[in-house]
Amino acid sequence: MPTRAEGNAGSGKTVCVTGAGGYIASWLVKLLLSRGYAVHGTVRHLGVEKTGHLRRLENASENLRLFKADLLDYDAMAAAIVGCQGVFHVATPVPSEIITDPELQMLGPAVTGTTNVLKAASAANAERVVVVSSMVAVEINPKDWPQGKIRDESCWSDKEFCRSNQSWYPVAKIAAEAAALEYGRETGLGVVTLNPALVFGPLLQPTINTSSQFLIYFLRGGPDETRDKLWHIVDVRDVADALLLLYEAPEATGRHICAPHFVTARELLGLLKSMYPGYPCMAEDSIRDMEHPAPMTSGKLEKLGWSSRPLRETITDTVECCREAGFLQDADGGDDTPCRFPPLLNKI
Numbered sequence: 001m002p003t004r005a006e007g008n009a010g011s012g013k014t015v016c017v018t019g020a021g022g023y024i025a026s027w028l029v030k031l032l033l034s035r036g037y038a039v040h041g042t043v044r045h046l047g048v049e050k051t052g053h054l055r056r057l058e059n060a061s062e063n064l065r066l067f068k069a070d071l072l073d074y075d076a077m078a079a080a081i082v083g084c085q086g087v088f089h090v091a092t093p094v095p096s097e098i099i100t101d102p103e104l105q106m107l108g109p110a111v112t113g114t115t116n117v118l119k120a121a122s123a124a125n126a127e128r129v130v131v132v133s134s135m136v137a138v139e140i141n142p143k144d145w146p147q148g149k150i151r152d153e154s155c156w157s158d159k160e161f162c163r164s165n166q167s168w169y170p171v172a173k174i175a176a177e178a179a180a181l182e183y184g185r186e187t188g189l190g191v192v193t194l195n196p197a198l199v200f201g202p203l204l205q206p207t208i209n210t211s212s213q214f215l216i217y218f219l220r221g222g223p224d225e226t227r228d229k230l231w232h233i234v235d236v237r238d239v240a241d242a243l244l245l246l247y248e249a250p251e252a253t254g255r256h257i258c259a260p261h262f263v264t265a266r267e268l269l270g271l272l273k274s275m276y277p278g279y280p281c282m283a284e285d286s287i288r289d290m291e292h293p294a295p296m297t298s299g300k301l302e303k304l305g306w307s308s309r310p311l312r313e314t315i316t317d318t319v320e321c322c323r324e325a326g327f328l329q330d331a332d333g334g335d336d337t338p339c340r341f342p343p344l345l346n347k348i
């Protein structure tokens with residue numbers, strides 16, 4: 001029997017996906033097209049490098065329309081959202097380099113951008129907006145949260161702590177998610193949020209995104225130190241399923257943690273070494289000790305009917321995809337540019 005997330009539920013419905021060409025959004029667009037939805041995708045550049053992989057998706061020629069829109073351009077966003085019953089707000093900068101101008105690079109697009117999308121959704125009389133937030137809005141130094149207590153949707157990262165640490169990506173994600181939920185309460189627009197963990201899985205887009213660089217660094221090794229953080233991990237295809245589920249389940253409200261697996265950095269390195277003994281991998285002594293808090297639970301999402309694939313399957317599919325794309329070249333004996341660990345991921 002088909003579950004809610006199967007079949008042709010989208011037939012006759014039009015939805016907008018912001019940042020459609022990105023890592024997570026590309027899988028979401030693929031899923032929506034396969035379920036019969038007509039999709040309006042926003043991109044910043046309409047050229048083939050950023051959109052070719054979307055235009056090649058099944059059903060794209062009939063059901064995908066791409067719109068050029070920056071998050072800070074309300075009119076351009078509104079033009080993409082008009083005529084849509086639902087909006088998936090996925091776009092946010094996830095920079096792989098150090099942030100030097102937090103307002104320009106992060107806070108403006110994340111927070112003002114989210115407000116622009118929500119206002120455009122209200123103007124279009126959309127029924128529901130699914131906003132992609134992050135685990136970084138849940139798990140960073142939450143105030144008054146008992147040390148050993150499992151972290152659920154009532155847990156919020158401490159924005160001021162992140163600000164004092166100049167962790168601009170979490171500051172932006174916390175502020176954007178809080179603003180989105182507040183907007184929904186004030187206006188009655190149906191706003192739900194998803195808080196994915198670190199996302200791995202195969203890439204549809206031709207360039208490497210920041211979270212995929214994490215796994216590539218672990219396998220290739222390089223000059224950077226990292227911490228023995230307790231990392232929560234989720235597959236990009238399971239994130240796409242979760243986003244569609246939140247759109248289609250009328251009973252979904254508020255936040256939803258999407259973080260099925262957790263493993264420390266050292267455990268992950270051990271797992272990768274056992275699965276891929278031929279890769280150089282990062283040095284074990286470049287991982288600094290770190291205390292591990294209680295993990296997060298995805299129980300709320302699972303109660304809606306969501307499930308996730310095993311971590312090993314995600315790792316296998318990611319490595320296979322990265323190998324084919326040439327992203328693991330150093331490990332295979334080519335390229336001598338040192339691989340770097342994304343600074344953003346050492347700040348969360």
Ligand SMILES: NC(=O)c1ccc[n+]([C@@H]2O[C@H](COP(=O)([O-])OP(=O)(O)OC[C@H]3O[C@@H](n4cnc5c(N)ncnc54)[C@H](OP(=O)(O)O)[C@@H]3O)[C@@H](O)[C@H]2O)c1
Binds near residue numbers: 045070090094173210
């Ligand atoms: N990957 C993860 O581990 C992870 C985990 C939790 C949450 N998330 C969230 O998931 C979402 C997607 O991230 P991703 O991992 O898929 O990264 P990604 O591939 O870098 O996607 C980010 C998207 O945002 C777009 N974007 C950035 N700035 C924009 C602006 N000013 N105006 C319009 N579009 C803009 C990018 O467009 P361009 O292609 O033009 O740059 C890109 O399409 C983000 O909200 C991120 O915070 C990601």
